[in-house]
Amino acid sequence: QVQLVESGGGLVQAGDSLKLSCAASGRAFSLYTMGWFRQAPGKEREFVARISSSGATTNYGDFVKGRFTISRDNAKNTMYLQMNSLKPEDTAVYYCAARKYTASDSDRDYNYWGQGTQVTVSS
Secondary structure (H helix, E strand, C coil): CEEEEEECCEEEECCCCEEEEEEEEECCHHHEEEEEEEECCCCCCEEEEEECCCCCCEEECCCCCCCEEEEEECCCCEEEEEECCCCHHHCEEEEEEEEECCCCCCHHHCCEECCCEEEEEEC
16 A cells, blocks of 8 residues: 655746655555646546656656656655646646556546645646
8 A cells, every 4th residue: 555645736827837746655666657637626637647667658648748747766755747838727736646557547547646736827
C-alpha cells in the first residue's frame, strides 16, 4: 500500500510555471506506475500524464501539447509535474495516483490517490 501527498499548487498568472510534487510513503514506490489527473469544477476528472515505474516511459493528455513534463525520483519516493505556459483552462485540482505494475491512462485503474492540490491560473 502507498500513501500519496501532493504539494506545489497555487495561484499564478497565465504564462507562468508551477512544479507539483507527489510524495509517496509506504513500500516499493518503484513498482508503481504513477499518474497525474485533474478535475475542474463541474467537469469529470481528466488524465494529465503518467510515468512508468522505472521512469523510462511517459504519456500525456492531448491538451498538454509539450507544456508539461512528468518525472520521478525513486530514491526520494517522489513524482513531479513541471507545468509551463499555464493557461486559465488549466485551473483545476490536481491529483496524483498510483497503480501497481502496468500502465494506464484511466483513473478507474488507479488504486491510490492523494488529496489533491489546487492550481489556479488567472488571465
